[in-house]
Amino acid sequence: MASTTETKQKKMLILKSADNDEFEIEESVGVQSETIKNLVEDGFTFVPLPNVYTKALIKIIDYLKKHANKTDSNDEEIKTFDKDFVNTTFDDLFELVSAANYLHISCLMNMLCQTIADRIKDKSPEAVRKIFHINCDYTPEEEAKIRKANAQAFEGQFDESLD
Amino acid sequence: MAVAIRPKQRQKVVATAGNSHIPHEIVFAILTRVPSAKSLLRFCCVSKSFRSLISQPSFIEAHHKGSLNHLLVTFPYNSCETFITSDLEHKKNDDPLVFSLFNYLNKPCFSKFNNLESINGLFCLWNDHGNVAICNPFTKQHVFLPGPIEKVDERIVLTCCSLGFDPTTKKHKILWAQRTSKETERRYWNIFTLGVDTSWREIQCSFRFFPIRDNCVHIDGVIYSINYYEYGQDDYHIGAFNVGEENFRMIAFPPGISTFLSTIVEIKGEVAILHHEHIKRDGKILMYVLNNGSCEKTICVKKQIIELPPKLYNIKETFMHCRFTSTLKGEIVLIPSFKFNSSIMELRYSFLYFYDMEKKEWIKFKLCGIGIRNFLEVRNGVWCNVAENIWSLK
Numbered sequence: 426m427a428s429t430t431e432t433k434q435k436k437m438l439i440l441k442s443a444d445n446d447e448f449e450i451e452e453s454v455g456v457q458s459e460t461i462k463n464l465v466e467d468g469f470t471f472v473p474l475p476n477v478y479t480k481a482l483i484k485i486i487d488y489l490k491k492h493a494n495k496t497d498s499n500d501e502e503i504k505t506f507d508k509d510f511v512n513t514t515f516d517d518l519f520e521l522v523s524a525a526n527y528l529h530i531s532c533l534m535n536m537l538c539q540t541i542a543d544r545i546k547d548k549s550p551e552a553v554r555k556i557f558h559i560n561c562d563y564t565p566e567e568e569a570k571i572r573k574a575n576a577q578a579f580e581g582q583f584d585e586s587l588d
Numbered sequence: 589m590a591v592a593i594r595p596k597q598r599q600k601v602v603a604t605a606g607n608s609h610i611p612h613e614i615v616f617a618i619l620t621r622v623p624s625a626k627s628l629l630r631f632c633c634v635s636k637s638f639r640s641l642i643s644q645p646s647f648i649e650a651h652h653k654g655s656l657n658h659l660l661v662t663f664p665y666n667s668c669e670t671f672i673t674s675d676l677e678h679k680k681n682d683d684p685l686v687f688s689l690f691n692y693l694n695k696p697c698f699s700k701f702n703n704l705e706s707i708n709g710l711f712c713l714w715n716d717h718g719n720v721a722i723c724n725p726f727t728k729q730h731v732f733l734p735g736p737i738e739k740v741d742e743r744i745v746l747t748c749c750s751l752g753f754d755p756t757t758k759k760h761k762i763l764w765a766q767r768t769s770k771e772t773e774r775r776y777w778n779i780f781t782l783g784v785d786t787s788w789r790e791i792q793c794s795f796r797f798f799p800i801r802d803n804c805v806h807i808d809g810v811i812y813s814i815n816y817y818e819y820g821q822d823d824y825h826i827g828a829f830n831v832g833e834e835n836f837r838m839i840a841f842p843p844g845i846s847t848f849l850s851t852i853v854e855i856k857g858e859v860a861i862l863h864h865e866h867i868k869r870d871g872k873i874l875m876y877v878l879n880n881g882s883c884e885k886t887i888c889v890k891k892q893i894i895e896l897p898p899k900l901y902n903i904k905e906t907f908m909h910c911r912f913t914s915t916l917k918g919e920i921v922l923i924p925s926f927k928f929n930s931s932i933m934e935l936r937y938s939f940l941y942f943y944d945m946e947k948k949e950w951i952k953f954k955l956c957g958i959g960i961r962n963f964l965e966v967r968n969g970v971w972c973n974v975a976e977n978i979w980s981l982k
Binding site: 519522523526534538539541542543545546547549550553554557558559560561562563568571572575577578579583 | 614619623627635636
């Protein structure tokens with residue numbers, strides 16, 4: 426029967442997010458993640474992901490599906506998809522990058538880190554603190570000293586926006 | 589869109605999970621990809637942890653390796669007003685960064701230097717009067733090194749500096765060879781570790797060789813240079829200086845070639861000699877890839893003949909100089925210059941040729957981005973690979 430051949434060809438996996446949602450995906454899509462690949466090689470078909478929340482996992486599954494179907498002809502389509510994928514807030518990008526890091530998806534990790542790096546490049550240190558949710562732990566004197574030591578790096582105008 | 593199946597007890601999605609504390613490895617991965625040295629220096633004042641991360645040698649090294657590479661080329665002699673730069677990854681040359689680089693090197697404080705060496709995006713500038721400076725044009729830092737060790741009654745007539753990097757300690761060192769006049773013919777070797785030493789240290793070299801300028805290559809903590817053995821004799825060897833251990837090895841030239849019309853280059857981590865003595869006659873470049881292992885007698889492991897592209901072959905008699913370098917991808921770069929009275933003047937200094945070893949084909953690259961060189965009087969021109977970096981000189 427046709428349907429049995431199909432199930433034979435397409436091995437499926439279940440991924441479980443940190444908030445206990447389960448997603449069924451094709452094995453060939455999932456193994457783009459080194460973490461999932463290692464588990465699959467050990468015979469697992471049910472993969473709990475305690476560090477990946479549903480919101481990020483949905484986006485990451487979309488990414489994996491798109492990139493699993495990469496051919497010579499849909500290069501432009503994938504580029505457009507990637508561009509839309511990273512067009513989001515810093516908080517979302519950080520959540521995605523943590524997930525991509527945990528799942529060991531190196532091409533996604535690369536793309537996300539490069540996106541964040543390019544977007545913070547022209548920011549002021551104050552903006553970077555807010556984006557990374559970091560409290561400044563320098564005393565005003567210490568900060569002034571570091572600014573003075575790298576004076577040329579503070580020449581010009583910087584982007585204070587947080588997006 | 590992925591759809592959740594068998595939803596169990598739904599918890600509120602924490603949108604900013606882990607956000608207030610982004611793991612160190614992720615901050616590392618992001619900051620190494622920040623494409624500008626200036627931005628990284630500014631981010632040092634974000635927090636103490638940012639500063640300590642950005643100052644780590646392993647971070648600086650990772651950032652430098654990930655940065656886009658540029659090939660800087662300037663031409664010697666009459667047209668020293670021109671410089672040409674190119675972005676190797678994309679073979680284009682409209683990057684404002686490279687202009688700011690040369691503007692920096694043209695600063696009046698560097699005007700007394702007429703020799704230049706570069707590794708890791710740092711530049712070593714020197715002259716025969718005992719002046720040596722190291723600068724990082726990306727962070728705009730520079731240091732003038734102390735004067736040489738005084739030699740009573742001895743006149744240094746020739747010097748040669750090379751810049752090296754010790755991959756173990758992540759420190760840069762400067763190797764400074766000095767030679768006295770022909771009558772006494774003494775050679776001295778001095779070394780200076782950047783950020784550690786306050787004066788030059790003399791080291792011993794049991795070989796009587798002396799490096800030829802502009803003919804060295806730095807691979808994995810070893811400086812390989814073409815050296816002559818005795819002054820005025822056609823007897824050449826490759827000197828290999830281990831930057832970490834501070835010792836020398838001598839490597840014999842491939843048999844049958846012993847002329848100075850050879851250039852030492854790196855081809856994907858291996859030392860190669862490009863021999864072009866007869867290029868004006870037969871249009872051929874002989875490439876010898878050497879096994880640069882630790883054995884004393886280094887042997888040529890591969891010989892390859894590279895033919896000039898047809899258009900250059902037809903005008904090979906008009907070559908004045910052929911200079912060579914290589915790219916990180918292992919392409920050979922030919923920088924031709926032609927005789928002044930050549931009828932094909934428009935060809936002078938207008939093109940670089942990249943040789944792809946696998947495809948065995950030349951790619952012609954038209955140079956633009958020509959600017960004014962004010963002070964930098966580097967005798968033989970400059971050809972080096974540089975990438976944005978924040979290596980410190982302290």
